[in-house]
Amino acid sequence: MTQGRGDYRILQEAALRDYLAGMPDIAAQLGGEPAAWAITEVGDGNLNLVFIVKGARGGVAVKQALPYVRLVGESWPLPLSRAHYEYLALSRQAKLAPGLVPALLHHNETLALTVMELLEPHIIMRKGLVAGMRYPRFADDISTFMARNLFFTSDLALPAAEKKEAIAAFAGNHALCKITEDLIFTDPYRIAEQNRWTAPYLDGLAASLRDDMELHVAISRLKLKFMASPEALLHGDLHTGSIMVTESQTRVIDPEFAFYGPMGFDVGAVLANLLMAYFASAGHERAAGERHEFETWVLETVEQVWSEFSRKFLDLWRTEASGDAYPLPLFAGDKGAARLKAERQAYMQRLFTDTVGFAAAKTIRRIFGLAHNIDFELIEDPRKRAISEARAVRLARGMMVEAAAFRTIADVTGAARKLRDWQPELSV
Template sequence: MSATLETRLGYAPQSAATLAAYLSCIPRVCAILGGDPSAWRIEEVGDGNLNLVFIVKGPMGGVAVKQALPYVRLVGESWPLPLSRAHYEHMALTEQARLTGRLVPEILHYDETLALIVMELLEPHIIMRRGMIAAAVYPKFADDISTFMARTLYFTSDLALTADRKKAMIAAFAGNTALCKITEDLIFTDPYRVAELNRWTSPQLDAYAARWREDGDLKVAVSRLKLKFLSCAEAMLHGDLHTGSIMLTPDDTRVIDPEFAFMGPMGFDAGAIVANFVINYFSHDGHEEAPGARDAYRERVLAMLETIWTSFREKFLDLWRNNATGDAYPTSLFQGVDGEARLEAERQAYMDRLWADTVGFAGAKMIRRILGLAHNIDLELIADKDRRATCEARALTLARDMMVNAGSYRSVADVANAARRLRVEMKSY
């Protein structure tokens, strides 16, 4: 990789020492924080892979500040990354807010030069992944995330948009190539070859990693998924829609961090949700204090996954039936005696194809989180490496089958039942 970092006139990474002076010049932010800037408490809390994240609190309230760095924070300056990703994140958040309201954080200020976004502070929200590791219950989440996916995917697709508006959206997001390249390499390529940044639980999973690098059927399956990711601009995707990109309480859900947004295949976003729920399901064998202690929560995870997909499917179809404003499937073609029946049959077939894509993309997402660079703390926080490897091996085994034999998973219940079966049959890695 080139080590040349992007420079931009006026850009400088912020710090706890400099941020108060910057924010003090933004009236809206000052009104939220209150008091004198010298009294504001600023803490850098970014624990992600790419960016700086600050929490700023004043006497009256708080804000969150996110700033892009010109490199991948997880790796360092040896991996440059363009600051323009903040532009795409701002654009995606704006569109998501228009379509879903308060399912995303409110933007308070955007600075293109500094690649910096000031947003509402989400409190007492926590990252969903951490909540699920602790077996927290989120009764509103299935309804909220299915609404988020249905509305963002449907209304940015050819089913809702005229061709010119759709092509304008493709053009608007086309420049987010560096973030797409990360996905293309880290999800669809590196786990299936020798790559410097790959890592896994070793030596327990050494044999799995070796087999995956020699598995021709799996390489064909992931290559087909990569081709769809590269070429299929179905809708505006969040691009990184996992439980680490969601902050919530039992009563409120917010989807954050859409810097990977682009126009791509809908199944990629849906597959990310499926993957993270399946990973979490398997992970509880490594977190429970006694065997079976989390059986009820495990079943809750799978039940919530089934509700998410079935609700998403129903909501997406309802939007299509009532908002058929796009150039695809024009209603004028489906007039006459059996026109609506034929169109409804095609709607159902469309969702079946979307589910097949979702299954495959979910498998690829699961594999990259175990054999690639960036892992899930659902598994990483399991201290006992043998227990962790057993959870990971189960996830890898299911993921491979979901990719190679996607057609055999006709419903979300099939995925849930396969996860239950593997957990019983695979006693260890």
């Protein structure tokens, strides 16, 4: 995707108002006079402009890509084409998992701009988790989202030709993949200018990770898998900051990192961010044990996300296997059906191992890399924050180096529970 950058312009408030007013459907949806629309820039992500526009009747959200990384500035250019890939992915997700992504209202490829349903009163899930909120619908919704999106874009559902074309359609999004390759799979394990951590408390832990060759082999294998295993169309950035929730609704947003990659990367992202919410929770306590029910819910949710994802994925495989992988004529009769059933379980076990490893990678990058998360960052006392982070890192290190030793999701939550009150040695 090359962009005619000549026609791209950043739409700030006035220009955006005119632009939206020029589209009758959207203007009608907003209602009233364009001059009266309230336009607020709310982007708190790392990459883009996001506006909320509200009129007399309703509201919309507008997302426009900037030609650089917003978190860093113009010194780090980033292709506008990512808006095209986000639009492609969002369209696909809307078909495959209806009701779990915001409705698409308009896309302009030249402006790298998308107008979407305004999600109200949804909040970013991560903020809710920091506040100790529980989301009873979440495990069911996110497991549906992942099972359907990953299954239906995989070789289990797609003819091989269609799958190859789909891989190619997202190949151009490599600048976004490169961010992941660097920031998740490389930088946290070496001295890199953009790294940061809760210093000086975690200085020793940071140094020990940089010197941990077993960990470096494990992260390098995961990196290679990330780069060269186009199993399914991933969201690519499926953390709790990319999910908006109410108690009764879940919406997944921001798939601009979408590409064909290993399924475990998405599933691991969800589990990792829940586990980080769990370890951060102790840091948000004002009285010992006050967040116990929240923490119990988080670990139950970790278990349910995996078990429901696995169950739904297997259900789809049993009923919707129209792809070229595992051809059914090779598994005819009772004996074939039994053997295929066992193989499906083995497949899920391999996917679980990948998931455990990727979850670990997603954890370590949030503690030692460039992009941190508010689960930990909002723990004001840096010593408390470092303790929560060190617990998460201890679990993650084990999950990455001995991923296959975690046979079930209960092995993961059990290990997390044991670390709830573990006292790490800090550097000061």
